[in-house]
Amino acid sequence: MSRKTARETAMKTLFQMELNGEYDLDNVNINEEESLGEADSAYIEGLVRGVSEKLEEIDAIIEKYSKSWKLSRLPKVDLSILRIAIYEMMHIEDIPMQVSINEAIEIAKKYSTADSSKFINGLLGAYAKEMSGTDD
Template sequence: MSRRTSREFALQGLFQIDVAKADVHEAIEHVLEQEGAEIDPLFVRDLVSGTSKHVDRIDEILKTNTTGWDLKRMANVDRNVLRMALYEMLLHTETPTSVVLDEAIDMAKAFSTPESGKFVNGVLAKIVPVIDNLRVEFAQGE
């Protein structure tokens, strides 16, 4: 099972929720129905449902780290890559932050614009130094 492919499937689900206003459960089921890829369905479910559950708090963190960028005007893929990466960095502490960062940059490059990798890297690079503090704040808010 590939975590990279699982993240790509989760991104598809988040995109459906964000852009097409799909129901979280329906979006998850839709991406899991796809055949031919070895994914971890539990990981996909967690990334989609967890990111969706915490999207307001995640967006607040992103807003404070994207000066001059309105999240609604951001490229749809970039916005969802950032949301999912931030969720994973905050709540999947077993995954090295550097891995999450690399995966997010690669997905932005692959599924968005040529500049998206640099943009995602820039935003997440501002967050990485304070991720431990954000994890504590996030945990206290639950």
């Protein structure tokens, strides 16, 4: 399994958790998805657990950059994609920010709309710019 597929599985898991309104990893079976190797399961669980633990912080960032959109108005798929990308950008140092952004855009194109991929690109790009301290 590739990291892209692992991100998709994490997105589906977070989407399910969002729909259920419950971010308890004990109530989710990540291994239902395909045949996962140990490394893939660990990466997916790390993403899901990390997003769940940092949910308030991540959501505050999404609200800051989503302009006039409230989290409740964002499509749940887009919200799950954004949460994963921001978590990666904040906490996983071996993944370049641009990779997290590109992967989020590709997942949005596959599971959401063309407008969603543009919105996600703009939001993550603005956040990356702030994180890197550049204004260009």
